Amino acid sequence: MTGSPGYTHGSPPPMVFPPIPEGAILHLKPLYVNAHICGKPINKVFIDNGAIFDVMPLKTLKKxxxxxxxxxxxxxxMTSFTRQPTKPEGMVVAPIEVGPKVISTVFFVVDANTTYSVLLRRDWIHASKCVPSSLHQHIMFWKGDKVFRMDVNTNPFGSTEVVEESVLYS
Structure with missing residues (x-):
């Protein structure tokens, strides 16, 4: 690839996000993906570059x-999104598979009513060597010397779920 700084033959290719179409409507959608934890399918996995902890609600632990x-x-x-102090019930280590990566992750388990099944933080993003884009609504991974693009869950909330975030997906 000519003109790609740092790219040489034999090194992984660069990740390239497509341009945003002219006139595209801006959105506030967070990144939700489907994953497997301990081999079980889990939806509404929220990837948040600003999160400090990997969080698992008690309801997900029970699943x-x-x-x-x-x-x-x-x-x-911990401090919740509402700035309220939250004491975790404890922690659990579990493998989570997102796209082509399986990462053993330490989750802090909270007894809270959340819109997500698990919350993945910045350290998970770095460990998986992915590049999430809430603007493009997909995540890019390197898999060996290939780039793998994973689309996010475009409608994580079912039609019967009544949560504030669901209006972003209607």
Missing amino acids: LGKGIGDLSPVDIE
Whole structure:
């Protein structure tokens, strides 16, 4: 590829996001993907470059067939999106498969009503060596020497779910 800085024959190709079409409507959609945790399909996985913790609500832990007894204790306090202090129930390590990557991840488990099934933070993004784009609504991964593009879940909320975020997808 001529003109691509840092690209030489034999190195992974650069990731290129397509241009945004002229007149495209701006949106506020967060990045939601489908994934597998411990081999079980999980939807509404929220990828947030600004998050400090990988978070799993208790309801998701139960979907994985696990409970409070499976958690390791933690002595930290987290701040929720509403700036309220939240004490995690504990933490669990679980493999999460997103696109071509499987990353063993430490999740802090909270007993909270969330719109997501799990929240993946910046460290997960870096560990998976992906480039998420909320603007383009997809994620780019390197898989060996190939670039892999994963489209996000374009409608993570079912028609019967009533949550504020669902208006962004109607």
